[in-house]
Amino acid sequence: MRPQDIIRKKRDGEHLTREEIEFFIEGVTRERIADYQISALLMAIYLNGMNQAEQQTLTEAMLNSGIILDFTDIAKPKADKHSTGGVGDKTSLIIAPLVAACGVCVPMISGRGLGHTGGTLDKLESIPGYRVNLSTSEFRDVLERIGYVMNGQTGEIAPADRKLYALRDATATVESIPLIVASIISKKGAAGLDAMVIDVKVGNGAFMRNEARAESLAHALVGTGNSCGIRTRALLTDMNQPLGRAVGNANEVRECLELLRGEVNDKARPVLDLSVELSAHMLVLSGLENSLASAHTRLQRTLDSGAALECFQRNVEAQGGEPRVFDDPDRFLPLARESVKVESPRPGFITRVNTTEVGHAIAAIGGGRVRIEDTIDASVGFMAEARIGDAVGPAQIIGTVLCNDLLKGREAAARIQAAYEVGEEPPSEVPRLIREVINE
Amino acid sequence: MRPQDIIRKKRDGEHLTREEIEFFIEGVTRERIADYQISALLMAIYLNGMNQAEQQTLTEAMLNSGIILDFTDIAKPKADKHSTGGVGDKTSLIIAPLVAACGVCVPMISGRGLGHTGGTLDKLESIPGYRVNLSTSEFRDVLERIGYVMNGQTGEIAPADRKLYALRDATATVESIPLIVASIISKKGAAGLDAMVIDVKVGNGAFMRNEARAESLAHALVGTGNSCGIRTRALLTDMNQPLGRAVGNANEVRECLELLRGEVNDKARPVLDLSVELSAHMLVLSGLENSLASAHTRLQRTLDSGAALECFQRNVEAQGGEPRVFDDPDRFLPLARESVKVESPRPGFITRVNTTEVGHAIAAIGGGRVRIEDTIDASVGFMAEARIGDAVGPAQIIGTVLCNDLLKGREAAARIQAAYEVGEEPPSEVPRLIREVINE
Numbered sequence: 001m002r003p004q005d006i007i008r009k010k011r012d013g014e015h016l017t018r019e020e021i022e023f024f025i026e027g028v029t030r031e032r033i034a035d036y037q038i039s040a041l042l043m044a045i046y047l048n049g050m051n052q053a054e055q056q057t058l059t060e061a062m063l064n065s066g067i068i069l070d071f072t073d074i075a076k077p078k079a080d081k082h083s084t085g086g087v088g089d090k091t092s093l094i095i096a097p098l099v100a101a102c103g104v105c106v107p108m109i110s111g112r113g114l115g116h117t118g119g120t121l122d123k124l125e126s127i128p129g130y131r132v133n134l135s136t137s138e139f140r141d142v143l144e145r146i147g148y149v150m151n152g153q154t155g156e157i158a159p160a161d162r163k164l165y166a167l168r169d170a171t172a173t174v175e176s177i178p179l180i181v182a183s184i185i186s187k188k189g190a191a192g193l194d195a196m197v198i199d200v201k202v203g204n205g206a207f208m209r210n211e212a213r214a215e216s217l218a219h220a221l222v223g224t225g226n227s228c229g230i231r232t233r234a235l236l237t238d239m240n241q242p243l244g245r246a247v248g249n250a251n252e253v254r255e256c257l258e259l260l261r262g263e264v265n266d267k268a269r270p271v272l273d274l275s276v277e278l279s280a281h282m283l284v285l286s287g288l289e290n291s292l293a294s295a296h297t298r299l300q301r302t303l304d305s306g307a308a309l310e311c312f313q314r315n316v317e318a319q320g321g322e323p324r325v326f327d328d329p330d331r332f333l334p335l336a337r338e339s340v341k342v343e344s345p346r347p348g349f350i351t352r353v354n355t356t357e358v359g360h361a362i363a364a365i366g367g368g369r370v371r372i373e374d375t376i377d378a379s380v381g382f383m384a385e386a387r388i389g390d391a392v393g394p395a396q397i398i399g400t401v402l403c404n405d406l407l408k409g410r411e412a413a414a415r416i417q418a419a420y421e422v423g424e425e426p427p428s429e430v431p432r433l434i435r436e437v438i439n440e
Numbered sequence: 441m442r443p444q445d446i447i448r449k450k451r452d453g454e455h456l457t458r459e460e461i462e463f464f465i466e467g468v469t470r471e472r473i474a475d476y477q478i479s480a481l482l483m484a485i486y487l488n489g490m491n492q493a494e495q496q497t498l499t500e501a502m503l504n505s506g507i508i509l510d511f512t513d514i515a516k517p518k519a520d521k522h523s524t525g526g527v528g529d530k531t532s533l534i535i536a537p538l539v540a541a542c543g544v545c546v547p548m549i550s551g552r553g554l555g556h557t558g559g560t561l562d563k564l565e566s567i568p569g570y571r572v573n574l575s576t577s578e579f580r581d582v583l584e585r586i587g588y589v590m591n592g593q594t595g596e597i598a599p600a601d602r603k604l605y606a607l608r609d610a611t612a613t614v615e616s617i618p619l620i621v622a623s624i625i626s627k628k629g630a631a632g633l634d635a636m637v638i639d640v641k642v643g644n645g646a647f648m649r650n651e652a653r654a655e656s657l658a659h660a661l662v663g664t665g666n667s668c669g670i671r672t673r674a675l676l677t678d679m680n681q682p683l684g685r686a687v688g689n690a691n692e693v694r695e696c697l698e699l700l701r702g703e704v705n706d707k708a709r710p711v712l713d714l715s716v717e718l719s720a721h722m723l724v725l726s727g728l729e730n731s732l733a734s735a736h737t738r739l740q741r742t743l744d745s746g747a748a749l750e751c752f753q754r755n756v757e758a759q760g761g762e763p764r765v766f767d768d769p770d771r772f773l774p775l776a777r778e779s780v781k782v783e784s785p786r787p788g789f790i791t792r793v794n795t796t797e798v799g800h801a802i803a804a805i806g807g808g809r810v811r812i813e814d815t816i817d818a819s820v821g822f823m824a825e826a827r828i829g830d831a832v833g834p835a836q837i838i839g840t841v842l843c844n845d846l847l848k849g850r851e852a853a854a855r856i857q858a859a860y861e862v863g864e865e866p867p868s869e870v871p872r873l874i875r876e877v878i879n880e
Binding site: 003004005007008011034035036037038039040042043044046047048167169170171172173 | 443444445447448451474475476477478479480482483484486487488607609610611612613
């Protein structure tokens, strides 16, 4: 078998056999196939797609390219949540301690931000000392003691995915359903999960801007997840504006601490609502609750009792983070030196937010990565004070850019101002946060 | 500008601007763009195509990526012939001395064989000592003294094409019209040509198996060649069976020597016919003759006088080759030690030849390259004794495999036997050698 013959087949729109897919992924893992051949196949897959069988085989081959963690000796259901990525999406930081405090074991393998989207690992690292490079034995230890653990993908887990993922960003082959499915499920499957809830973002700040494409992705994820033995459900949720008030790294952590403490700012409420909804599905899929209604009751009790916040604090301590962040966030989380107000360009109603542009504007001042090798400035970000449908007066403050360089901060503020569309009439509809639940 | 944004545009079927194409090709030339990004763009171009303007810009950018040879001080028309490649196609070896003897200056930059097709450089190198790695000043010197020169593509000529060409084979992106056009015209344009005739092969041994695709390629080549200031014409010619009798390297040279000497075996005649036809178009395009008819007369006279053969001999001497090859080819050209007869599987008529398979069978015994790094055994090959439409008796010899390893030779003979289809009835039509002449 030769790599170019497999590339040619996919180029010509044919279906690849199990042997061909396994040969290719083994070649990727063992570095026997050149990067330029891998990326040619990625583009051919992007443009010609894969059928259900190919997608399943690709996922299994990538899953089996590395070790599979075995937590069967932990006598709790293992579940995780995954998001396809957006702007201001910090729900993992709330969901993991919340469901762990309810008795679900959460071995979460997360990623970093790139382009306009943020990443859970970057957010967590704004907590001084917090380590996301735990060894397999540390990972297990934290999971057993605390009930949840947040870590980066090690070289042992789905190494084929690591390789493909790095190439996809540089070759414009990210937004391909079979490649997204194989990437997500191969990583999650390697963490030995029983259940998984996937938050598929849809809207102008999501990878999938189009609802039909997002729905196709959700169905593909649920189908492949279930075929891999993980009870999987997907929620289609809105990404037509930043999720909540905070965008950036340290200030997203700060928002989560406030929400877990019960200090719920109106603009941040969607973060809590979505976190609780995703958590409820996790409890049901894990078998801890029979209905979403009873799950909601339990989650509310866990939030109110402070158990979720306490679980977060214990995790921070276990993963090497500064625990005093919980007592005095402003002292221990990085703070930007400057701020620039963003004013409404005119009075009216917020009708649309170019969410990707908001993400790019913050990435450009260090809040994200323009290139994969960029370093993050955890202190910078944006605080959104207006949401779609809100009425705004003349020169009303619709948000604040947090920055360390005033010149750059002003540039970001101008970009963000232009990203908020203000009309004379209220929008005909305000995007619903949760669009659809997909079970199969 | 970022490479991935250019890849994304082409992935989405959009047209690339001049700035984008020039940025990409400059990045390829200066090794600023990674191979994996280049190959992703190649696949996107393969699958989504390029319009006329993009193709023209790509060609010019590749042409301008290296030096452009200037032969304006040589007071003769400069012309060349290019073939898209086939099995047994050795016409360059006849055409170059033939038209040079008529007064056309031929600065020919040729390629090597890969897969089922042979390459002019490999054939020439079967002549002991023959050098195809001349420096630019040696190239000019041979051209001036002899009237023609045959050389490989140096690093100075169209370096972007060298890079893309090497990647295309490994990534199954060879058969793309805009990529083929840019590759051919950028190399030929760098040789400072006035006129060019392109032999576009069509049939089961050609890159373009389908006549409509071959026609599209021919039109694209002629259009882009003319736009680059080279008077260009294309001939669509048949590649549904090996061209002539000899396949392999040394025996193809031997066949050319025989034809130039006037020893025209019936099975080898198509080589001479095609060479003369292509040469006639070169004389007309170069302005040396007004009509194909007068060109034919002049070419026949040049052949009959021995001037073409003499010009070939002078070129061999000038490029370091053993001149005694012309006196005693069997002594100075490599000879295979063994031979295996290929018998007709049954009596009837040759109805079809799987020409690609014949090429692969000979490549497998060393007559070509399975992989780009393979070395060639110049002595091996195949002598075809039957052509489509020929009647064959029971167990009649339809050809002979020349080999140095009897076991491998028998394998090649079996593959070739299977590649010749023998029917009870003669084929409804015998492929015409020259299908069409394309002027625009």
